[in-house]
Amino acid sequence: MSKSLTILGATGSVGRQALDLVARNPGRWQVEALTANSDAQGLADAARACGAKFAVVGDPSAYDALKTALAGSGIEAAAGAEAICEAARRPGDIVLTAIVGAAGLAPTLAAVERGATLAIANKETLVCAGPVVSAAAKASGATLLPVDSEHNAVFQVFDHARPDRVSRIILTASGGPFRTMARADMARVTVADACKHPIWSMGAKISVDSATLMNKGLELIEAHHLFPVGIERLDVIVHPQSVVHSMVEYVDGSVLAQLGTPDMRIPLAYAMAWPERIATPAARLDLASIAKLEFEAPDFERFPCLQLAWDALRADGSAPCILNAANEIAVAAFISGQVSFLDIDAIVAATLARVASGPVGSLNEVVEIDGIARAEARAQVLKRA
Numbered sequence: 001m002s003k004s005l006t007i008l009g010a011t012g013s014v015g016r017q018a019l020d021l022v023a024r025n026p027g028r029w030q031v032e033a034l035t036a037n038s039d040a041q042g043l044a045d046a047a048r049a050c051g052a053k054f055a056v057v058g059d060p061s062a063y064d065a066l067k068t069a070l071a072g073s074g075i076e077a078a079a080g081a082e083a084i085c086e087a088a089r090r091p092g093d094i095v096l097t098a099i100v101g102a103a104g105l106a107p108t109l110a111a112v113e114r115g116a117t118l119a120i121a122n123k124e125t126l127v128c129a130g131p132v133v134s135a136a137a138k139a140s141g142a143t144l145l146p147v148d149s150e151h152n153a154v155f156q157v158f159d160h161a162r163p164d165r166v167s168r169i170i171l172t173a174s175g176g177p178f179r180t181m182a183r184a185d186m187a188r189v190t191v192a193d194a195c196k197h198p199i200w201s202m203g204a205k206i207s208v209d210s211a212t213l214m215n216k217g218l219e220l221i222e223a224h225h226l227f228p229v230g231i232e233r234l235d236v237i238v239h240p241q242s243v244v245h246s247m248v249e250y251v252d253g254s255v256l257a258q259l260g261t262p263d264m265r266i267p268l269a270y271a272m273a274w275p276e277r278i279a280t281p282a283a284r285l286d287l288a289s290i291a292k293l294e295f296e297a298p299d300f301e302r303f304p305c306l307q308l309a310w311d312a313l314r315a316d317g318s319a320p321c322i323l324n325a326a327n328e329i330a331v332a333a334f335i336s337g338q339v340s341f342l343d344i345d346a347i348v349a350a351t352l353a354r355v356a357s358g359p360v361g362s363l364n365e366v367v368e369i370d371g372i373a374r375a376e377a378r379a380q381v382l383k384r385a
């Protein structure tokens, strides 16, 4: 039976792979709405191709281009942050949240509040507002399905009926492009170097996060909100081949893992078709040709972002929101050439040290602390630019 689907962030790396699955499975999903930020032409092309009813750009200055690109299609066009929330609120069985950054927060909450099934790729939303999103999901009965390959792996092997039997969640990390690089040499790396991920092809922000290992830190916080296990039962291990997407250890010592080739269409298909399992075009895993799977402990000294994320998770309250906001500003400043790669962790650390953390119980509180942290992080960027 056909289900209706809305994709927030349809023009990005995750959004485009989801649309590839839609195109390969005619009749399985009916696309209700697609959103982007400013890529009006990419959004219009995608909306026409999948027969979406509603297309929204977040940036109001892209509205005219979207209208022109959709002329004659019968597809409704809109612009602005509130229109993205409207897309999330429209009746639709599944909402895929593939916006990058905390910009995904309000539309994610809009979908959660109406009790939708969410396929969540937008990890920053859970990091900065996990308790708010979890409480809203509890109240509305919304279902949260992880798309991040690590959390999707955990979800697949997790004993949801008996979480007390889980002794550890072990997230795997590829280690990123600088896994073996001395910290001093990281001072000279370029944006292109940082975005050259050894395994995955992803958007720029998450690629830089993978290079600093902040991505794994954000994922630790994400795991804390998605699975009912204590912080002390979360762990990270570096696994350069990215074949084992994550593991769950049980009280008897058994470890269950999900393995596969690094293709986001596997976790996307799992979340979008859940509780069914559908075919994907992903390459099959050929362990004999891979031959060797390696594992190593993460290096917190060369990659301080992972330690900062651990500390923020333990501090709780708004610390993860401050961490995330500072990281978004620092990564954007690195990508635009204002600061160096090693400034990223310094900016995040300085922001965490200067912005007081407190409890966060509502969207307004999250938005307020996010704004304060961004202002402090911008000041830190200016000091280093």
Ligand SMILES: NC(=O)c1ccc[n+]([C@@H]2O[C@H](COP(=O)([O-])OP(=O)(O)OC[C@H]3O[C@@H](n4cnc5c(N)ncnc54)[C@H](OP(=O)(O)O)[C@@H]3O)[C@@H](O)[C@H]2O)c1
Pocket: 008, 009, 010, 011, 012, 013, 014, 015, 035, 036, 037, 038, 039, 040, 058, 084, 097, 098, 099, 100, 101, 103, 121, 122, 123, 124, 147, 148, 149, 200, 201, 202, 203, 204, 205, 206, 264
């Ligand atoms: N890429 C992966 O393989 C992967 C894997 C796991 C998790 N994730 C997570 O999935 C999310 C998306 O990652 P991605 O790599 O697909 O990012 P991406 O390629 O940069 O795409 C981001 C999408 O969000 C839209 N967007 C950006 N800023 C926005 C704003 N302020 N308001 C509304 N929409 C906005 C973009 O629209 P425009 O195109 O118009 O800018 C685009 O559609 C991130 O949270 C990431 O951590 C990604």
